[in-house]
Amino acid sequence: MNKKIHLQDLGNKDYKETWDYQEVLFKKIVDIKLEKRTNPELVTPNYFLFVEHPHVYTLGKSGDMSNLLLSEKQLEAKGATFYKINRGGDITYHGPGQIVGYPIVDLENFFTDIHKYLRFLEEVIILTLAEYNITGTRSEGETGVWLDVGTPFARKICAMGVRASRWVTMHGFALNVNANLGYFDNIIPCGIKGKAVTSMHVELGAAVDEEEVKRKIISHFAILFEANFKTSEMLRQFE
Structure with missing residues (x-):
């Protein structure tokens, strides 16, 4: 089993371009x-992409279009794009100030359990948030990481949605670090009514060093998945 993961930070990259590259x-x-x-x-490789997208809304294959509250003209006015995509889950937003992570890995190199994979992704974020004294947790039946679950103040800080075929994964998580949360007002996030979204910035009352957060995410991912990360040069043709 190959537990080496090629890591690449793509910086700010168009959603569709990044999705196409994930597919490659x-x-x-x-x-x-x-x-x-x-x-x-033969040995299968593993990849992990960090990226920040320009304003975009994406709808998963099981999502409901009515959860997008904007018309095509309104989207254009906000400088945002929209895509129906092939991950699980409903609608979400990506934009500046948000850390998006796309693990594209062969789970047969680690373990063959999609449920465990999703719980591990959540745990990576929960452990990362804990380093900032933010108590993240799971909400039963709702993938992702939340704060104050079970109270009237429950709010989501990290969305998740993945695709897996032949034990190979793509798509991943989106952690709100310094994101403009106003863009979430244009959707019913993840199709869940009556619950708010938040960010590390809002919770801490100050801007957060996103590069530091990425390093912590990789550290926890490596421990949980017993993986070795290698900064990869092989994706430069995409830059």
């Missing part, structure tokens, strides 16, 4: 897995 990496891993049937000595 995803297909590469799946193709190697298929070839392994006749050549079992």
